[in-house]
Amino acid sequence: MCTSIEMTAKNGEVFWGRTMDLSLPMFGELGGEVRSVITSFPVGTEIKSQLKSWSALYSVMGIGIRGTSILYDGINEEGLAGDLQVLFETTSASRAEINQRHQIPVMNAEFVTYILTHYRSVAEIRQNYHKFAVLAESMVVHGKTVTTPIHYNFVDPSGNGVVLEATDSGSFKLYDSVGVMTNSPEYDWHVTNLRNYIGLDKWNFRRNRQYRDGKILKPLDAGIGYGLANLPGSYTSVDRFVRSFMIANMMDEFEAKDGINQLYTAFHSVIIPQGVERNSENNTASEYTRYWIGYDLEKRRLYVQPSVGLAFTSKQLDPQILGIEIEEINTGNCFDQR
Template identity: 50%
Template sequence: MCTNIKLIAKNKDIFFGRTMDLNMSMFGEDIGIDLDVKLVSIPKGVTVKSQLQPWKSKYAVLGVSTKDTTILYDGINEHGLAGDCQVLVETTRSKTAEIEAQGKTPMIGEEFVTYVLTNFKSVKELRETYTKFMLTDQFYEYQGAKLQFPLHYAFIDETGDGVVLEPVLAGGFKMYDYVGVMTNSPEYNYHTVNIRNYIGLENTGVSEKKVDKDLTLQPIENGTGYGLFGIPGDYTSPSRFVRSFYYKNMVDTFDTEKGINTLYAIFRPLIIPRGLEHAKKEEKITDYTRYWSGYDVTNRTVYVQTGEGLAITSKTMDATLTEITYNDIQLDNHIYIV
């Protein structure tokens, strides 16, 4: 379970963030395979050693990655294109040979965010070429295991434009206009229809009492919060989509210096505490928010907070780097800048 949100400041600066909700260790916090998550910096002009077909990065990228792999969970490039991946159980794939026979480029799903951010400047470019790519059924090998996450993807840029790409056509992508939020399954068009069921939600309270034949009803606490009464509060994907969409559209306008604060404030009621999402009763490792990341798109800066501590690790893109580098994400209750 994951959520992403885009916000726009008064001066049109863009802020983009996501929660990574997963039932798999990312920071050594659970037994079994650990994804060893770090901040990664990929310079322009380096070879990205794909497990399918290596490529050279056209653009520098900063993001959240599994160390010493080509897996990027979310990130931003030097031109302000940002994106992430999230679970979509409807994901499909085809065999590499079948994809190549169609004249298309096969991609490993776990590498797709990395490929896009190192090769595209804008959402406009992505709109023009996304049909050239298809997901292959090749597994991603990591620590002796064969990984294959069912994924869909969201990308936004400095213009505010955004797309959601879902590989549901035998590995080929459907494209949707991004409405400022994304969660997990069902497919994106379900969510954009479902939010219409909550069209009556407002960000104003109820100040007037209601007089019935036999009873006068006084609003509780002066009516604060009544406008959002009935908004779904569970952690299912459709409910998180509704909360994300209305929260982001109802917050006060803000200056750019308040962008990350505002973004994080919206995410707080979406962060899943550990223990609430057991897939089965006997499973001890739960699906919860392993980390939150927020991107100041204009300044090419990322902020990351894990579920292990209150520390926020921040990094700004460094254009002078010449090789792929990794920085630790702090897990305690201090604040670090790397």
């Protein structure tokens, strides 16, 4: 379960971010090997893949698993950013099927890294996405087999955004982004569902309402919040999609200098607290927001806040680095800028 939101400042600069919602630890909470870090890949780096390694055409920075090619989300030197999220409707295909269709097989968990190191804009993704298909093989991460159905969201500094879903026998369907993405069902269903909430607005309802029998009802609390009184409030992917879309589109316009703060505020209602989502009384695992991250696409800078501390770690992409760089995310309570 995850949510991504895109917002644009008055001057046209784009800010984009996501929550990573999982029931698995990501920052060594249980002493595990799978730890999330900031990974930077410079131009020309050979990125080792479970399939066929490739060379990075663009430098990239993002959040991924230490010692792997996997990025959960990231940004490249041209300002193209993207992420992966769970989608249960995802399909895949065998090597023989993909070869027969003259497509390139990809491992789904590596696809964000692949796209960001190969393309400079969403326009280029639109031109090339049909060349790829998700291979029906599991990733092996630090000796453990990982099988997760995934879809993808990409946005560039022009504000152009797309969602890619491998729901056609491993081949991708492309959708124009409406500025937000969550999980299942498929993207076109979510966009259609938004029409059910077209009556919502940000204006307070202040006047009294008189009914046929002469009964008069007065708004509570001066009518504050009535415009969004029927905004869905659960943490399901359907409700988070509607909630994040409406809030992001109803917030005040903002200056670029306030972009990250505005973006972070938009996420407040979809950040999932620990413990409110459990499968059973005997299951101690809780699916909640493990980290929030915001990207300033113009400055190629990220701001990440993990669930295990109050601190933000901020880092700007440096296209001049000579080799792969791995940096820890601050899990304390003090701001860390690099």
